[in-house]
Amino acid sequence: MQAIADPVRREILVMLRGGRLSAGRIAGHFRISRPAVSRHLRVLRQSGLVRDELVGRQRLYELDAGQLTELAVWLGQFVRPRGWEHRLDALETEVYRTRRERRTRSAADQAKENTA
Amino acid sequence: MQAIADPVRREILVMLRGGRLSAGRIAGHFRISRPAVSRHLRVLRQSGLVRDELVGRQRLYELDAGQLTELAVWLGQFVRPRGWEHRLDALETEVYRTRRERRTRSAADQAKENTA
DNA sequence: GAAAAGCGTAACCTACAGGTTACGCTTTTC
DNA sequence: GAAAAGCGTAACCTGTAGGTTACGCTTTTC
Numbered sequence: 001m002q003a004i005a006d007p008v009r010r011e012i013l014v015m016l017r018g019g020r021l022s023a024g025r026i027a028g029h030f031r032i033s034r035p036a037v038s039r040h041l042r043v044l045r046q047s048g049l050v051r052d053e054l055v056g057r058q059r060l061y062e063l064d065a066g067q068l069t070e071l072a073v074w075l076g077q078f079v080r081p082r083g084w085e086h087r088l089d090a091l092e093t094e095v096y097r098t099r100r101e102r103r104t105r106s107a108a109d110q111a112k113e114n115t116a
Numbered sequence: 117m118q119a120i121a122d123p124v125r126r127e128i129l130v131m132l133r134g135g136r137l138s139a140g141r142i143a144g145h146f147r148i149s150r151p152a153v154s155r156h157l158r159v160l161r162q163s164g165l166v167r168d169e170l171v172g173r174q175r176l177y178e179l180d181a182g183q184l185t186e187l188a189v190w191l192g193q194f195v196r197p198r199g200w201e202h203r204l205d206a207l208e209t210e211v212y213r214t215r216r217e218r219r220t221r222s223a224a225d226q227a228k229e230n231t232a
Numbered sequence: 233g234a235a236a237a238g239c240g241t242a243a244c245c246t247a248c249a250g251g252t253t254a255c256g257c258t259t260t261t262c
Numbered sequence: 263g264a265a266a267a268g269c270g271t272a273a274c275c276t277g278t279a280g281g282t283t284a285c286g287c288t289t290t291t292c
Contacts, residue, residue: 005121006250010190017193023269036251038270057259057268065194072191077133078181079188122280139239152281154240159279173238173289 001071003047008032009040013049016063023059117187119163124148125156129165132179139175 004010012026027037041061044050048067053060120126128142143153157177160166164183169176 001126002121005118008250010117013194024267027269032250033252034268035253035270039250042270054258059269063194068191068194072188072195075184075188075191078129078179078184124280140237143239148280149282150238151240151283155280158240170288175239 003043003049004068004071006040006043008037009044012037012040012044012061013063016050016061020053020060020062023061026061117190119159119165120184120187122156122159124153125160128153128156128160128177129179132166132177136169136176136178139177142177 004013008030011029015021015026015029023038023041024034026041027034030037041050041052044061045052049064051062051064053062120129124146127145131137131142131145139154139157140150142157143150146153157166157168160177161168165180167178167180169178
């Protein structure tokens with residue numbers, strides 16, 4: 001939780017949303033020095049928000065959103081009065097059922113599947 | 117976002133989830149000094165996460181979860197691959213439509229409305 | 233109206249987060 | 263194999279977050 005308090009680290013997470021990136025490319029997007037970014041990456045690494053892998057002479061970073069879900073769950077108790085994530089599950093269940101029912105009636109709706 | 121980085125402030129938010137509380141009762145739940153808690157409350161106040169009201173000689177604090185929604189939205193882009201909140205909106209829309217359709221067919225389902 | 237209750241603020245201190253420069257290690261390149 | 267590329271770490275400096283004590287201002291109480 002402390003890891004996403006810093007704006008630089010948050011932006012790194014956003015960057016990594018598009019896929020893996022090398023440490024150099026990440027550092028290039030900031031005006032602060034490269035070692036500074038390197039330490040931010042270490043914090044993200046130790047928080048489990050990011051995984052790294054050595055490829056040749058460069059180190060690739062990859063997003064690991066699993067830990068963020070934990071935070072999302074914590075937020076849930078405030079955003080919705082209570083049982084928010086439970087309600088979300090209920091919503092998904094309903095939708096899948098809806099799609100199944102509709103699919104039996106019409107095949108033209110399959111184009112909307114990917115859109116939705 | 118920086119406001120919820122501190123564990124004390126997070127616990128204050130959790131406490132306030134049950135309803136309004138006076139500054140004294142909040143401070144009583146922590147081992148740190150009362151002025152320290154008072155400053156944490158100021159941070160929460162300035163972040164808009166909490167509203168305060170003077171009642172007699174004591175100041176009551178109340179949760180304002182509106183700002184937390186902003187954070188929840190930010191988290192959305194990670195918890196779900198992309199367009200999570202958009203998908204959530206789509207989900208809700210779908211569900212409402214489902215309910216409307218079902219309501220026309222049967223009135224017995226109205227009991228499930230509150231459950232879902 | 234004096235005392236006590238309830239809070240906020242000011243002044244001060246300390247730990248630490250976040251920045252920089254200097255340096256060293258591995259891997260690629262020519 | 264020497265040079266360069268790509269990163270991480272160590273050492274150091276500074277601002278600030280978070281703690282404490284001292285103090286002052288209302289409002290209740292007796």
